[in-house]
Amino acid sequence: MxxxxxKVAIITGAGRGLGREEALLMAKEGCNLVVNDLGAFHDGxxxxxxxxxxxxxxxxxxxxxxxxxxxxxxxxxxAKAMVDQxxxxxxxxxxxxxxxxxxxxxxxxNMTEKEFDxxxxxxxxxxxxxxxxxxxxxxxxxxxxxxxGVFGRIINTASDAGLLGNMGQTNYGAAKAGIxxxxxxxxxxxxxxxxxxxxxxVARTRLTTDATPSMKDVMSATDAKGFDVFDPANVAPMxxxxxxxxxxxxxxxxxxxxxxxxxxxxxxxxYKDINNTGERFTPQILAExxxxxxxxxxxxxxxxxxxxxxxxxx
Numbered sequence: 516m517x518x519x520x521x522k523v524a525i526i527t528g529a530g531r532g533l534g535r536e537e538a539l540l541m542a543k544e545g546c547n548l549v550v551n552d553l554g555a556f557h558d559g560x561x562x563x564x565x566x567x568x569x570x571x572x573x574x575x576x577x578x579x580x581x582x583x584x585x586x587x588x589x590x591x592x593x594a595k596a597m598v599d600q601x602x603x604x605x606x607x608x609x610x611x612x613x614x615x616x617x618x619x620x621x622x623x624x625n626m627t628e629k630e631f632d633x634x635x636x637x638x639x640x641x642x643x644x645x646x647x648x649x650x651x652x653x654x655x656x657x658x659x660x661x662x663x664g665v666f667g668r669i670i671n672t673a674s675d676a677g678l679l680g681n682m683g684q685t686n687y688g689a690a691k692a693g694i695x696x697x698x699x700x701x702x703x704x705x706x707x708x709x710x711x712x713x714x715x716x717v718a719r720t721r722l723t724t725d726a727t728p729s730m731k732d733v734m735s736a737t738d739a740k741g742f743d744v745f746d747p748a749n750v751a752p753m754x755x756x757x758x759x760x761x762x763x764x765x766x767x768x769x770x771x772x773x774x775x776x777x778x779x780x781x782x783x784x785x786y787k788d789i790n791n792t793g794e795r796f797t798p799q800i801l802a803e804x805x806x807x808x809x810x811x812x813x814x815x816x817x818x819x820x821x822x823x824x825x826x827x828x829x
Contacts, residue, residue: 517545518759523605525549525597527588527645528615530566533672533716533747537612540751541758542574542581546610549601550574551584553615580605588615588641598648607656610668610758611649613642613694620683631686638690642671642697650705657708665766667709668758671698673769675715678780679819695769695782702767710766712757715780717773717822718747744774753777771822778822786813 519541526541528534530552538550552567567583574581582604586593601608617637619630646669653667676684677691695713702711736744743749753772756762771778789809791800 517543518755518761519610520545522546522609522758523548523601523607524610524612524758525551525584525601525608525645525649526612526614527551527641529612530570533718533750534612534614535570536748536751537614537754538570538574538581539577540748540755541610542577542579544755544759545579546758547580547605548574549582549584549597549604551586551588551597551615553585553587587637588613588645589636591644591647594641594644595648597645598652602652608649608652609666611645611670612754612758613645613669613671615641616672618684618687620687622683623685626686634686635690638687639693639697642694646671646697646701646711650701650709653705653708663708665706665708665710665763667705668762669701669705669709669711670754670757671695671711671713673698673713673715675717675771675819675822678715678769678782679817679822681819698769699767699782706766710757710762710764712762712766713769714750714753714757715769715771715778716747716750717745717771718750719745742775749774773822 522545524541524546526534526538526548529538529548529550534552538548542548548571550567550571552570567585571581571583582600584597584600586597588594598608615637617634619626619634621627621630649667649669657663657666671694672691673695674687674691675681677688677693678695681688695715698711698713705711750772753770757765757770769780769782771780787809789804
């Protein structure tokens with residue numbers, strides 16, 4: 516019996532890269548699927564229905580039921596229709612994997628309003644749209660049958676570009692950092708019905724090669740033993756685990772997944788504080804104490820390259 520035997524999932528952006536690997540492994544583990552993919556280029560332009568259909572057919576060959584969906588996650592009503600499609604086709608919905616994404620990289624001083632809006636729409640609003648309708652369904656089912664317990668699973672996708680920062684990606688990074696915060700709050704609100712977790716994958720996809728040519732050589736590198744560190748298939752097992760009943764007590768977490776390693780991440784936390792013994796600070800006092808006390812000895816901020824540099828010989 517598979518890890519997800521008889522479960523039903525929606526995976527957005529499942530036609531290529533990470534989403535494709537997630538869909539195939541989930542299918543192998545017995546999960547029926549709505550395979551969503553607009554069939555667009557990495558920048559979100561264009562569309563092609565066969566991208567989703569081809570993966571759905573591959574999943575069927577693994578012994579499960581699967582259907583394609585070609586709608587954009589940016590449309591609130593079409594996101595609802597996707598949830599309805601899963602329920603209509605398979606009788607229920609257990610799992611949502613928010614994976615769809617695009618890139619429109621540009622330095623901030625050159626970025627257009629559309630480049631910002633389009634990236635936010637796919638990543639941030641798309642995650643909201645899909646999660647909002649899935650959450651409503653989970654809540655409805657949970658209230659109808661309390662014996663279900665925490666039955667739903669939602670897995671979001673963030674990025675170190677947002678959590679650590681990456682030049683040229685204020686739009687993408689803001690969306691991805693927002694998704695991590697969204698995960699935290701959604702996990703609180705859905706604690707009776709579903710777990711909500713977030714993965715931070717580091718893998719070879721169109722977003723890290725086609726859209727970012729400078730990363731192509733890094734993303735094709737292997738470690739000293741020849742292990743393909745950035746193969747997107749390395750990320751899928753964590754998604755399957757988080758989607759399973761074995762993860763029913765894990766929620767509100769953010770995990771970086773890369774190669775043969777999984778990291779547990781902690782977000783913004785208080786480092787230290789200063790106080791002025793019951794008196795309002797003055798700018799002059801702050802000028803002295805922020806530099807010499809509050810920030811003194813603060814650890815260097817982790818960078819994007821720090822997060823992957825130890826995994827391979829760069």
